[in-house]
Amino acid sequence: MDKPAGSLPTAQIPRQRKPTARSGGAELRLPTTRESPFDPPAEYRRLQDEDPVARLAFPDGSHGWLVSRYEHVRALLADPRISSERALGSNPVREVPPEARELQQIRPGQFIGMDPPDHTRYRRLLTGQFTVRRMNALVPRVERIVADHLDAMREMPRPVDLVRAFALPVPSLVICELLGVPYADRAQFQRRSRTLLSMTTDGPTLLEVRDEMDGYMRALVQAKRERPEDDLLSGLIGRTDPPGRLSDEELVNIGNLLLIAGHETTANMLALGTLALLTHPPQLAALRSDPGLVEQAVEELLRYLSIVQFGLVRVAKEDLEVGGRSVCAGEPIVASLAAANRDPRQFPDADELDVSRRYSPHLAFGHGVHQCLGQQLARVEMKVGFRALIEEFPSLRLAVPLSRVPMRDDMFVYGVHELPVTWDEP
């Protein structure tokens, strides 16, 4: 890419606007403190009612906006006047450590941080690999992987950590097979993902992990150039047509992006979704008595849990109006997926988990051109995973009180760090 780096120097972003007056005079920071493990912070409900497009203070001292109603979030994410590329430097949760500023520079192939037409080119190279048809064709293989892990789990001494036994390894193995990443290397890439997606990792460590990931993927790309196999990475490497031809640097960045996105998110949905079902017995019972509900249940869990917990950040490319407020060109905007998915204006009984909820146009995968590339894979993994887990372990239950389950409040992707479960001998 010969475009300028994604992040604007902070001095260029207009931020003369006065913060919205608030009770107590304090500036609004992104709400992150949850009152209960499944619900977004209660502050979002107040904002939806009283200040749906609210002035927001960022940790680096800059100001922007927080959008919390469904209709505004949805419209904003589909608006061509917003930029993902220019939002790379805006983090509403933590100030990026100075040593790690270079991580905010866009790199070739990192299409989630690009705008059209660059984004479009990369996305078009990949979407054919993640179609509904292709993902449905993976069902038998995913069923086998799920069954193998559940068989192994049955033999383990109880209680078992469901994250380590099931929720993390299943999507890790699936994405490894799809991409062509050796599963034997999982301990390394799982650790790197965890470090990269933690809010508390310091700057030097972030850079170190990034370099490790680059080195690992570069070696893999080179090996596949010499000996192509039947996998997605080899397929990308083998393309020589002008739009499809990719440099090693592009391949490394795309490979790492798909590897992280491909296991971390689904792993958290499987574990947190299981926790939600185990703590809502009537919902679990409904799903158990009618396995045909699993597709709706997956959509409902996506809506209810919204694991991309801090939302999506965009920057206005020009002056625009959102929900009656004037947003200036250059200002960052946080679109809260978690708040939107609980907006009672869109979803009746929005705070209720209801696996029989029908048409559910949730925003858990985002919206607009960047809506999740791997969403059909995630759906297949969740459908197969939840259905088999429920069927195979009819007495599955938490082995500790809910209050003792360590929640991922400190991670950009929400979920549980561990999920101790037990069951009765058959």
Add this chain to the structure above:
Amino acid sequence: MRVAVDVGRCRGAGLCALTAPDVFDQDEEDGTVLVLDPEPPPAHQQAVVAAARLCPNSVISLEDT
């Protein structure tokens, strides 16, 4: 009902093929939308309306016939 799509806007999320598989599919190469049945029978129309509303890039437009 008549179904039209603006393929240029499509980013291959696949919600149409997921929601109304009798009417929509995806191109094998680039994942963009294919219309299998531009004039779907009444039995499929509810799913088509849902697919049009779910589409993240407003690719699908529907006309009464």
